[in-house]
Amino acid sequence: MLNKQQAEGRYQISVVSLDELVPQDHLVRKIENAIDFSFIYDLVKDRYSLDNGRPSIDPVVLIKMVLIQYLFGIRSMRQTIKEIETNIAYRWFLGYDFTQPIPHFTTFGKNYVRRFQGTDLFEKIFTRILEEACHHGFVDSSVLYIDSTHVKASANKNKYIKQLVQEERKKYQELLEEELNQDRVEHGKKPLPKKTETAWKEVKQSSTDPDSGWFVKNEKEQTFAYSFHAASDQHGFVVSAVVTAANVHDSQAFSDVFEQAVERVGKPDAVAVDAGYKTPYISKCLLDEGIRPVMPYTRPHTKEGLFRKHEYVYDEYFDCYICPAGQVLTYETTTRDGYRMYRSDPGECNHCPFRPQCTESREAVKRVSRHIWADYLDEVEHLRHTEVNKRLYARRKETIERVFADLKEKHGLRWTTLRGLKKVTMQAMLVFACMNLKKLANWLWKLGKGGHNALHFRFTFEYIQDKLPLLPMATREFVCNLKP
Structure with missing residues (x-):
């Protein structure tokens, strides 16, 4: 029969604890069982007065508030506070009862400005959660x-305004200059003097957030943005993260990301990256360290209708190139960028039947460049064809690309809600920490190492032990080998 729900339940007075209302398998319970947040007190104790002043909001509560925001992809702290006020599970996570007032949404922002700004608190929180995942053996850093x-x-x-800014000096510039000058000397050339003039370039600088960078990529929308550079292990745990303006090339941030990862989880056996990182320096760094570089195929940039670079064969013994017509291109010079230039004989090129496919130079000269570290790139290209590299590169979509998809889709970072590089970095470290924390908590729960599952297993184990004398011999031996 038709039944109508009455509204008396709205006014029913019940005696019930908050703990009874939160489901045993709720994410906040899993997280509470996975890690002890009291470590935060040691990180912030020098930022608080111990003797005088008004009582502060518990710093663990402050951090848990922003964890709730990023764990559940809530767009702003204002909305997060509204959700906490009405969500029983969130109140339980913070340790607040039914009626206890929740801090104002500006509380965290004020504490950040007065206490946490300029510290490495959020990086330490990220590191502590990662250490917990490593402790349980969840992080596999053999491949980054x-x-x-x-x-x-x-x-x-x-x-925006257009500004002239100084071009950023490459981190490996000194090493490159040393080796290219040595190469010039070996070829009978004079070393190049150090640059005295500063190189400048014109860039768009945002009037709203000057730390962001103008992002341009193919046909995508051009806008101001930040680049989140990250490294993950084979299971998708984020092990390091660096934030830069969007106009900083990936290869420029590689060293910082890689060094952070090695410091936290150790040196990997292999590193898988996309085409943006396929440079002579990165190839050299990895191979010199004994690390297997996993890099993709890159399309040639030669103009349509002309011979591709791989059709010019390099003769390592005589240090020259041989063109498709059999002519020898001899060494000409080594440029400041580290490229050896090889030049053809215009007398022979003038009468060559392949000239239209070889060069459009009016002087009938064909030049081919080869970086002084090109041998490392050749080795990378050789490894690309191995089954190991093919298998490892295919896993990028399951690891780092999945991390970025979750970052934007599940954790609310399609665009930043803060301004300035320091604040955006803080936001990034907290979001990546939340992603690791969520994975850590869920994995521990599935393995029965926390909460209701572990409690149920312990009671069952104790019950079976009491009944051991009644069980068959084979069953008794199996139970004795179990560990609660």
């Missing part, structure tokens, strides 16, 4: 997957 994704900045793309 490194990549970056752009996150739109909280800035109007139409409000």
Whole structure:
């Protein structure tokens, strides 16, 4: 028969604890069982007065508030506080009862400015959660997957000024200059003097968020953004993260991301990256360290209708190139960028039947460049064809690309809600910490190492032990080998 729900339940007075209302398999319970947040007190104790002043909001509560925001992909702290006020599980996670007032949404922002700004608190929280995952054996750092994704900045793309900025010096510039000058000397050339003039370039700088960078990629929307560079292990745990302006090339941030990862989880056996990292320096770094580089095929940039570079064969013994017509291209010079230039004989090129497919030079000269570290790139290209590299590269979509997809889809970072590199970095470290924490908590729960599952297993184990004398011999031996 038709039944109508009455509204008396709204006014029913019940005696019940908050703990009874939160489901045993709720994510906040899993997280509470996975890690002890009291370590935060030691990280912030020098930021609080112990003797005087008004009582503060518990720093663990402050951190848990932002963890709730990023764990559940809530867009702002204002909305997070509204959710906490009405969500029983969130109140339980913070340790607040039914009626206890929740801190104002500006509380965390004020504490960040007054206490946490300029500290490494959020990086330490990220590291502590990662250490917990390593302790349980969940992190497999034998292969690292490194990549970056752009996150739109909280800035109007139409409000900007054009500025001349100094070009950033490459981190390996001194090493490159030393080796290219040595190469020039070996070829009978004079070493190049150090650059005295500063190189400048014109860039768009946002009037709203000057730390962001103008992002341009293929046909995608051009806007101000940040680049989130990260490294993950084979299971998708984020092991290091660096935030830069979006106009900083991936290869420039590689060293920082890689060094952080090695410091936290140790040196890997292999590193898988996309085409943006396929440079002579990165190839050299990895191979010199005994690490297997896993890099993809890159399309040649030769103009349509002309011979591709691989059709010019390099003769290592005579240090020259041989063109498709059999002519020898001899060494000409080594440039400041580290490229050896090889030049053809214009007398022979003038009458060559392949000239239209070889060069469009008016002087009938064909030049081919080869980096002084090109041997490392050749080795990378050789490894690309192995079954190991093919298998490892295919896993990028299950690891680092999945990390970035979850970052934007599940944790609310399609665009930043904060401005300035320091604040965005704080936001990034907290989100990546939440992603690791969520994976850690779920895995521990599935393995029965926390909460209701572990309690149920322990009671069952004790019950069976009491009944051991009644069980068959084979069953008794199996039970004795179990560990609760």
